[in-house]
Amino acid sequence: MSKEIRLATVKQHNKPTDLWVVIDNKVYDVTKFRLEHPGGEDTLVDVAGRDATKDFNDVGHSSEAREMLKKYYIGDLDAADIPKKSPISCRHIALALGAAFIGISLVYVIRRGVARN
Ligand code: HEM
Incomplete structure (x- = not known):
């Protein structure tokens, strides 16, 4: 079973040097990736420690970008924090x-x- 992470924990990782985001109820640590992000470091820092699903989808990221997410996956958002x-x-x-x-x-x-x- 994959690790379940509380939203409150994600919120603590909201700095450029410690940068987690939630996309589609999955948690990603993109601290290292922020410097390689083709969309710039700032776009990731702006959504650090929160749900970036809408921001990620609004850009219309390629399937390659979606594939890259797997590399940074660290766990699932805890079911208690997923709005029913x-x-x-x-x-x-x-x-x-x-x-x-x-x-x-x-x-x-x-x-x-x-x-x-
Ligand atoms: C967290 C995981 C993310 C990954 C792995 C990722 C990956 C990528 C990749 C590979 C590209 C190049 C274009 C493409 O292949 O679609 C890109 C572009 C871009 N990304 Fe991200 N991205 C992430 C998150 C975000 C978020 C949360 C935002 C917005 C807040 C964002 C904003 C952008 C923008 C503005 C571009 C430039 C689009 C363009 O110039 O056409 N990205 N990203």
Whole structure:
């Protein structure tokens, strides 16, 4: 089983000379890699000690870059620090409210039509 690392521990490694990041719930020690990073040292220092999944994905890193991650993998983010995805999202609620509004409006329009005749 791979090592589970708490987010609080990752947060302590937030310096250029001690630089951990989380990407897709996996923890990477990129202290040495920061000097070789084609995107620059600063971009990595900016996300040191935190979840960099969005930053990493936003750049659109190549499959080679994703492959390189394996070299720096040190463990998995502890399950207690992984936000649980709710089966009902805000999008679902918005869709349900939208559908209900259209439904009620239709019933209202149809009833008014029936009442006129
Ligand atoms: C931590 C693991 C990371 C690895 C192994 C990595 C690796 C690489 C590699 C190999 C490239 C060259 C282009 C490519 O092959 O996609 C690159 C470019 C780049 N990376 Fe990263 N990267 C990492 C994290 C990040 C993060 C967290 C950010 C943003 C905060 C970032 C920002 C960039 C930028 C801005 C470029 C330059 C893109 C360009 O000039 O087209 N990288 N990275």
